[in-house]
Each structure stands twice: as structure tokens, then as C-alpha cells.
Amino acid sequence: MNAPLPCVLFVDDEERILRSLRMLFRGRCETLATTSAREAIEWVRQRPVHVIVSDQRMPEMGGVEVLREVATISPATMRILLTGYADIDAVTAAVNEGEIYRFIEKPWLARQLIATVEQAARVAMHDFAAASREQIRVAPPEAAFASVAARVVVLDEEGALAAQVRELLPGAVQVEHASDLEGALDLLVDHDVAVIVARLSSADGEVADALKQLKTLRPATLAIVVSTLRDSRLLIGLINEGQVFRFLLQPPPRELLRRGLIAALERHEQLRTQSNLLRRHAVEVSSVPSSATMPGRLLRAWRRLREAAVMRIA
Incomplete structure (x- = not known):
């Protein structure tokens, strides 16, 4: 008996695009x-849809609005934005x-699009099956602070952002300030960090590269980026x-x-207690520079972080 195929929903205001995707x-x-x-949103209400791939620029409703509605109706549905117009506000x-889950630009590369959708579908089918057996637990807001001593690291040279984060969070959350990337990596080695808040001032700098590498080592750590850069390519x-x-x-x-x-x-609390959800945070192979070009101080910090990740798995 053949395994059931995943259901993928494509939304685009151009029929020729839809024909190509079919x-x-x-x-x-x-x-x-x-x-x-x-109509797409109504379909998601009526039946399981594992992946939705939506264009952004549509006359009736923007793709972001569609994906936001879908996230509310069917959280297990994987969401992909497909567009030829990389507007920073939309991204x-x-x-x-x-x-x-992914942002894919037109004109797409067929192999890349197929691989991305199939990967998303595998994750969603697993989550839909798990949900049918046992409802996925959603932690109440206070649970993120009550079950563990949650820790937030703020990477900010001046420290003003760290002070703001401390003001906004309950006292039970430990907020650590790092003035440089090396200091932030040291904190990540020594502690289970729930969230890293990073000020980003350069599209090609070490911080952007580090955030990409970090996700492969600490998938449950969530990143919030604060930046002066209105750069859609960076995002x-x-x-x-x-x-x-x-x-x-x-x-x-x-x-x-x-x-x-x-x-x-x-979300970190969910990921910490429901490891199956980590699949939803898988990333593409990063294009960051190799370790051969990395400054020695950072190379040592990354080596320690990788060793710590191996120890966690073991």
C-alpha cells in the first residue's frame, strides 16, 4: 500500500504560475x-494542509496576511513565502x-523549491500525525518563566538594549549582557540560553554569520535581531x-x-519540552565563511560551543 501523499497548497494570483507549480x-x-x-484560507479550515506556498503580492490579500491566518488556524502547517519582490516590510x-519556514524568490530554482517543499512536508506530516494521537501542548505564558530559570543574552556593544530588555522582562528571567560576539559565545557555552537578542549593524559582519551557525548547534535558542539595516537580502x-x-x-x-x-x-519552553518541534527550525546549509578565515579568538569560542553541543547530545 502506497504511503499517503502530503497536501501542498499553492496560492498565486497568476494562473500560469499555478500551472507551472502543478x-x-x-x-x-x-x-x-x-x-x-x-479560498486558500477556507481550504485550510476544512481539511489538513501540510504546506502552504503563497505569493506575497496579490490584490485580494497579501501573502503575509494569508500565512498569518493559516498559522492561527493550523499551526502545524508549514508556511513558505514565494515572491519576486523582496520588499523589506513584507519580509x-x-x-x-x-x-x-522559508522565503523563496522568483524565478525559483526547481530543484531548490522541490527540496524545500518536500522537507517542509515531511515535518508537517509528522506533526499532524502526532497531533492526531495527542494534542500538541501549548505552554501558558507564565510557564516559560516558571519551569526553568530562563536566560536571555543581549549582544550589544553599548549596553542600552540590554537595559531595555531587563526593564521589559519579569525579574525571574536572567538577562546577561555581552559587549562583543566572543563574550556572547562564552555565555552560550556556559549556560542554557533561551533567547539571544543581537544588535546588527553590518550585513556582512560576524554577528549575522554567528546567528546562522548558532541555529545548527542550539536549535532551541531563539534569535531576535535589532538592526538599523533595511536590507531584505540580509533578512x-x-x-x-x-x-x-x-x-x-x-x-x-x-x-x-x-x-x-x-x-x-x-516558544523556547515548547522546544525544550517537545523536542519533536525542533524539526520546524531546521535551516538551509549556511553560506557563512569557513573557519579558516575566522579570527582566532572566535575560532576558540566556536570550538568550545561545538564541544558543549556534543556533550549535550551525549
Whole structure:
């Protein structure tokens, strides 16, 4: 008996795009396709949809709005944004509101798109099956602080961001300040860090690379990036290769930062207690520089962090 195929829903306002996607995935999955965002949302209400791939620029409703609605209706559905227009505001909303799995640009590479959708489908099918056996537990807000001494590391040269984070979080949360990347990595070696908040001032700097590498070693640690850079290319890389949890422009609005911190602590608690959910935070192979080009001080810190990760697994 053949295994059931995953259900993948494609949403795009161009019929020719939908025809191409149907052909590309013929035989690989059960495909649903529509030019109507509202019809797509209704389908998700009515039946299991393992993956939704939505275009961003549609007349009826933007792709981010569609994915946000889907996340509310069916949290186990994996969400992918497919668009040819990398607008920074849309990409930021995709992270902060839609919590997308991947951002794929048009024109897509067929092999990459197939691999991404199939990987997402495997994760979703596992989660749907688990949910049918036992409802996935969602921790109440206070659980993120009550069950363990949650720790947040703030990477910020000046320290003002760390002070703001301390003001916004309950006293039970330990907030550590690191003025440089080496100090942040040392804290990650010595402690179970729930959230890292990083100020990012350079698209090509060590911090952006570190956030990508960190996700492979500490998948349960959530990253919140605060940046002055309105750079969609940077953010797309951080989504696909680093699974950043939130992206806020500097200076971050207090309420948005507070909500992001609370949500990240709640999600970390889920990941800590339900390890099967870590599959949803898998990242693409990172394009960060090799260790041969890394400064010695950082190379030593990364070596310690990798050794600590191996010890955790053992």
C-alpha cells in the first residue's frame, strides 16, 4: 500500500504560475492551487494542509496576511513565502507575523523549491500525525518563566538594549549582557540560553554569520535581531539559514520588543519540552565563511560551543 501523499497548497494570483507549480509537483504531493487568498484560507479550515506556498503580492490579500491566518488556524502547517519582490516590510512581517519556514524568490530554482517543499512536508506530516494521537501542548505564558530559570543574552556593544530588555522582562528571567560576539559565545557555552537578542549593524559582519551557525548547534535558542539595516537580502538569509524568530528595526518599539521576547521565551519552553518541534527550525546549509578565515579568538569560542553541543547530545 502506497504511503499517503502530503497536501501542498499553492496560492498565486497568476494562473500560469499555478500551472507551472502543478506540473512541477505532479506525483510528488496532492496539490491544491488557487488565485484566491480567501479560498486558500477556507481550504485550510476544512481539511489538513501540510504546506502552504503563497505569493506575497496579490490584490485580494497579501501573502503575509494569508500565512498569518493559516498559522492561527493550523499551526502545524508549514508556511513558505514565494515572491519576486523582496520588499523589506513584507519580509519583516513574514518573520514577525507569519513565522515562515522559508522565503523563496522568483524565478525559483526547481530543484531548490522541490527540496524545500518536500522537507517542509515531511515535518508537517509528522506533526499532524502526532497531533492526531495527542494534542500538541501549548505552554501558558507564565510557564516559560516558571519551569526553568530562563536566560536571555543581549549582544550589544553599548549596553542600552540590554537595559531595555531587563526593564521589559519579569525579574525571574536572567538577562546577561555581552559587549562583543566572543563574550556572547562564552555565555552560550556556559549556560542554557533561551533567547539571544543581537544588535546588527553590518550585513556582512560576524554577528549575522554567528546567528546562522548558532541555529545548527542550539536549535532551541531563539534569535531576535535589532538592526538599523533595511536590507531584505540580509533578512532573507537570516530566515533561511538562521531561522531568526523576530526582526525589529532600531530603535525597537517597546511593545513590539516586549511581545517578541515573551513569545520567544514561550516558544523556547515548547522546544525544550517537545523536542519533536525542533524539526520546524531546521535551516538551509549556511553560506557563512569557513573557519579558516575566522579570527582566532572566535575560532576558540566556536570550538568550545561545538564541544558543549556534543556533550549535550551525549
